[in-house]
Amino acid sequence: MELLVASAIGILTAGGIYLTLRLRTFPVILGISLLTYAVNVFLFASGRLTVGAPPILTDATTYTDPLPQALVLTAIVISFGMTAVVLMIALGSFLGSNDDSVNDPIPLGDDSEEDAT
Amino acid sequence: MMHWIILPVVLPAMFAPFIILAARHHISIQRVISVVAVLALIAVAAGLAWQSSDGTVTLYQLSDWAAPFGIVLVGDRLSTMMILLTAVLALFVLLYAIGSGWDGRGRHFHALYQFQLMGIMGAFLTGDLFNLFVFFEVLLIASYGLMIHSGGNDRLRAGVQYVGFNLLGSTLFLFALGSIYAETGTLNMADLANRVALIDASETVGIRVAAVLLLLVFAIKAALVPLHFWLPSSYAEAPAPVAALFAIMTKVGAYAIIRVYTLIFPPDLEITSGLHGDWLLPAALVSVTFGAIGVLGARKLDRLVAFSVIGSMGMVMVPIALFTQTSITAALYYIVHSTFAAGALFLIADMVRSGRDGLALKPKPPVAGAALTAGLFFTAAIAMTGLPPLSGFLGKLLVLDAVFDSTAMAWTFAIVLASSLIGVVGFARAGSVVFWKAHSMPLAEDAEPQAPPSALSYVAVGGIVFMLVLHTVFAGPITRYTSAIAEQLFAPDAYMEMVLETPGKLSGASKSDKEAH
Numbered sequence: 036m037e038l039l040v041a042s043a044i045g046i047l048t049a050g051g052i053y054l055t056l057r058l059r060t061f062p063v064i065l066g067i068s069l070l071t072y073a074v075n076v077f078l079f080a081s082g083r084l085t086v087g088a089p090p091i092l093t094d095a096t097t098y099t100d101p102l103p104q105a106l107v108l109t110a111i112v113i114s115f116g117m118t119a120v121v122l123m124i125a126l127g128s129f130l131g132s133n134d135d136s137v138n139d140p141i142p143l144g145d146d147s148e149e150d151a152t
Numbered sequence: 153m154m155h156w157i158i159l160p161v162v163l164p165a166m167f168a169p170f171i172i173l174a175a176r177h178h179i180s181i182q183r184v185i186s187v188v189a190v191l192a193l194i195a196v197a198a199g200l201a202w203q204s205s206d207g208t209v210t211l212y213q214l215s216d217w218a219a220p221f222g223i224v225l226v227g228d229r230l231s232t233m234m235i236l237l238t239a240v241l242a243l244f245v246l247l248y249a250i251g252s253g254w255d256g257r258g259r260h261f262h263a264l265y266q267f268q269l270m271g272i273m274g275a276f277l278t279g280d281l282f283n284l285f286v287f288f289e290v291l292l293i294a295s296y297g298l299m300i301h302s303g304g305n306d307r308l309r310a311g312v313q314y315v316g317f318n319l320l321g322s323t324l325f326l327f328a329l330g331s332i333y334a335e336t337g338t339l340n341m342a343d344l345a346n347r348v349a350l351i352d353a354s355e356t357v358g359i360r361v362a363a364v365l366l367l368l369v370f371a372i373k374a375a376l377v378p379l380h381f382w383l384p385s386s387y388a389e390a391p392a393p394v395a396a397l398f399a400i401m402t403k404v405g406a407y408a409i410i411r412v413y414t415l416i417f418p419p420d421l422e423i424t425s426g427l428h429g430d431w432l433l434p435a436a437l438v439s440v441t442f443g444a445i446g447v448l449g450a451r452k453l454d455r456l457v458a459f460s461v462i463g464s465m466g467m468v469m470v471p472i473a474l475f476t477q478t479s480i481t482a483a484l485y486y487i488v489h490s491t492f493a494a495g496a497l498f499l500i501a502d503m504v505r506s507g508r509d510g511l512a513l514k515p516k517p518p519v520a521g522a523a524l525t526a527g528l529f530f531t532a533a534i535a536m537t538g539l540p541p542l543s544g545f546l547g548k549l550l551v552l553d554a555v556f557d558s559t560a561m562a563w564t565f566a567i568v569l570a571s572s573l574i575g576v577v578g579f580a581r582a583g584s585v586v587f588w589k590a591h592s593m594p595l596a597e598d599a600e601p602q603a604p605p606s607a608l609s610y611v612a613v614g615g616i617v618f619m620l621v622l623h624t625v626f627a628g629p630i631t632r633y634t635s636a637i638a639e640q641l642f643a644p645d646a647y648m649e650m651v652l653e654t655p656g657k658l659s660g661a662s663k664s665d666k667e668a669h
Contacts, residue, residue, distance in 0.1 A: 080330075
């Protein structure tokens, strides 16, 4: 169980970091989504992994920590909304300039007005 | 219970939807509501600052749940000074946005502006780390909208970079919070301070990783080299009033570093020794150098100002990195100075842009209203580079005085003084090309006379410059106050007692339950 969750977080993070280092907006956004999935599972696991126990204090002796579940809900909502925002901005940028590279354009030379220094 | 302290968060949160719902199509009504909202914010912030000036810590328990279970807002000297600073800067920036017509060049500027203020105020006031994350997201999502206000391809591209980078920062923040929660089982700052102190010296791996992750997140916000590379392009492409308001956003990072690394991981804590103490100072010194080189090398005025912000943040981080009472005193003085100086310079750059064909540092015919704009640029540049007589000079003097006894004294003196010189050269070159050499350029035959920036724009920029002058004239009382803030930060017992000992809903009930059983 621990191995499974830990390796899932690790693989998601590795894939996310690889994709965010690409130079096009679409892979970068996919990478950010993968990273947010990884962090959601990570937050969920930060209250220790307990199987089949209720998240509230009952008469039972074992229960799972409810706080990380509340935290992860907040995190899911926020990351979901943010991904939608970045997708819209990236789409606007791509449709406007017909170019989806993340970097600033390379300046053409000293005489160009729009150089990026 | 005093409800005043939640007003800086609630007021903008009420005004913003009201602007959208009631005044969507009337820019003049939006302007009036927005200015009224910011004026009310200033009044509330001034009241809160006055209330906490005698060292009182004000606590607000949301829904009356006691810490560490409920979320708390805490107003001490540091947080109330920061919200007052934010509110004052916000007023002048808003006046400029109205005077220059920036707010009418896209939709919903005023609503987003209020949401942005709500996020910043909340981040300064909260006493809970997860709540700090939530307010960071509130201020960021509003800043995404403001950043791409009025559109344009370059701005959208810079917006994608800015949003992407901040999303990565948020993810890192969540990783840090998860590891802190896994190690300590709490996210309330005062409770964390207690629990971190109890961690056994042999089991520090998790908490050390968490402390460094958290520092990285705040360093991204504070644009500390090598995590600064989002800043120049975003700030240069953002609409000028937005960039000027962003001058306070880098300070949110600096504030969070001061708060967390004096309260939760204080400098004398053994389990995190050798982490931030050893690495922050070199990074800050590199930022100072990098900012100065960027100022000298910039080929456009807006990039030059953005690099001067990086250098200025480096100057803020140098004293913070020492974590002593005198150095935090100097850092707080410099934070106020740097916020106003950066805000003024972004607005002045926009004044130049409005009458000129681009901001490239090349001789072009003089801009309309050049004499007054040049005077303001000259004053703000003196402040930013740290020449006497303005507050930049006093701030740098305080910083150098604070590092005098430290082991890094020689390095700090050499780098700060050399980079100040480079910065002076850079600003002098930019000013002389933009304002002086312009007079030798012939006007194009068919050039229509441009209207100078409006009087309200000059009032706004003049107001910020006047704040810099006040910050210089009243340097004595202000440093005494920042020294009182530092004193409170290094004696956090009153803060922790206030947060943890105040009873809330059901606190009494559970006690009587125990007694009954």
